[in-house]
Amino acid sequence: MALKHFSVVLLLSALGVDAAVFTFENRCAMTIWPGIQPSAGRPLLMNGGLELQPLETTNVTAPIGWSGRFWGRSGCTFNNHGEGTCETGDCGNGLYCNGAGGQPPASLAEFTLDSPLDFYDVSLVDGYNLPLSVFPYDDSRVCPSIRCDTDLNLHCPSNLQVKGNHGETVACKSGCTAFQSPEYCCTGHFQDPNICKPTKYSEYFKHGCPTAYSYAFDDGSSTFTCREANYMIIFC
Ligand SMILES: *[C@@H]1O[C@H](CO)[C@@H](O)[C@H](O)[C@H]1NC(C)=O
Numbered sequence: 001m002a003l004k005h006f007s008v009v010l011l012l013s014a015l016g017v018d019a020a021v022f023t024f025e026n027r028c029a030m031t032i033w034p035g036i037q038p039s040a041g042r043p044l045l046m047n048g049g050l051e052l053q054p055l056e057t058t059n060v061t062a063p064i065g066w067s068g069r070f071w072g073r074s075g076c077t078f079n080n081h082g083e084g085t086c087e088t089g090d091c092g093n094g095l096y097c098n099g100a101g102g103q104p105p106a107s108l109a110e111f112t113l114d115s116p117l118d119f120y121d122v123s124l125v126d127g128y129n130l131p132l133s134v135f136p137y138d139d140s141r142v143c144p145s146i147r148c149d150t151d152l153n154l155h156c157p158s159n160l161q162v163k164g165n166h167g168e169t170v171a172c173k174s175g176c177t178a179f180q181s182p183e184y185c186c187t188g189h190f191q192d193p194n195i196c197k198p199t200k201y202s203e204y205f206k207h208g209c210p211t212a213y214s215y216a217f218d219d220g221s222s223t224f225t226c227r228e229a230n231y232m233i234i235f236c
Contacts, residue, residue, distance in 0.1 A: 019064040019113045021230040026052035028236035032130065033076045035091050036060070037101045038068035039112075048097030049073075049082075052235070067112040071102045072130040072235045075164060087164050088129040088171045105162060105171045107132040107148065107212075109233055117225040122146045122212040124205040127160075128153070129171040135232040143226035148209035149236065157204060174215070175201035186216035193217040 024034050031053050036045050045060050045068075052058060075087025082095035089106040091097035102108075105127020112119040122132055131151060136143035153161075156172035164170035175184035178201075182188035186196035198206065202215040213222040 019066060020062050020118070022060045022062060022070070023057055023230065023232045024050070024052055024060060024070075025057045025232060025234045026054055026236070027234055028072075028074075028130065029054055030074065031076075032235050033073040033078075033086060033089075033095065034233070034235070035071050035073055035089060035097045035102050036068060037091075037097060037099065038066065042066050042068055044099060046096075048093070048099060049091070049095045051078075051095070062111075062113060065114050067115075069101070069111070070109045070132075070233055071106040072132060073102065073106075074130060074170060088162070104177045105129055105173045109134050109146075111231070117227050118229060119223055119225055120146070120231070121223045122148050122209065123222075124148075124152075124209060124212050124214055125174060125176065125216055125218075127172055127174040127177045128156075128205060128209075129162075131236045133232075133234045135234065136226045136229040137232065138226055138229035143229055144211070144224045146211045146224065148212045149234075150208035152205060152208045155204075157201065160201060172205075174205065175199050176215070184215070 026032050033051050036048050038044055045062060050058060071089050073086040073089035078084035078095045084094055089102035091100040091102050093100050106129045108123040109132055110121050110123055120134055131149040133148055134146040152172050153169040156169050160173040160178050161169045162171040182190040190196040196217050205214040
């Protein structure tokens with residue numbers, strides 16, 4: 001049964017049948033540049049990057065069985081050829097990430113479509129740069145939203161702050177990103193949900209964004225499922 005499902009997914013994927021529309025919306029006061037990284041073996045969408053002016057929306061269509069992640073980049077300077085860098089979420093390839101991911105700290109929206117349900121979450125495990133929310137729009141309107149519209153840069157603990165060119169905090173590292181230690185990253189002896197527990201740093205993220213992942217073994221309430229939906233990905 002599982003194999004049959006997998007074959008159908010591959011066939012529909014090969015035929016280019018669309019699974020879902022992701023509608024990106026920028027509610028920030030400044031321009032942001034979403035990045036898109038497909039999981040291994042999944043197709044690239046929009047060459048991995050796009051620009052979104054304030055209040056602009058863009059539809060991105062993903063094929064059946066797609067999986068990958070979205071994040072926002074801020075403070076970018078790109079030339080006419082799309083070459084340049086960003087203050088946060090930079091992928092090292094300019095405007096079009098072409099498969100590369102964003103440098104932490106960056107808030108992530110992660111999707112696995114048609115498996116057989118759609119699985120989605122917002123992850124702050126590697127830190128936070130921008131408010132990022134996911135709103136499914138399904139016919140039945142029963143799929144949960146993930147609202148993470150709190151500005152977590154505002155009260156970011158001083159040893160987690162990433163400063164921008166003007167001295168303002170532009171991103172907030174997670175404990176794992178800041179200290180790279182087993183107890184914050186849930187690695188080594190801490191690679192066990194019974195041992196790796198929330199820390200004061202992960203609790204800062206959890207308090208602001210209760211339905212986002214705040215550390216690797218965050219409770220099961222951080223992953224959500226939906227069926228045959230489209231999704232709004234909202235920055236700020
Ligand atoms: C974007 O996709 C949604 C969902 O399919 C649709 O309702 C909306 O009209 C689309 N917007 C544009 C500009 O194509």
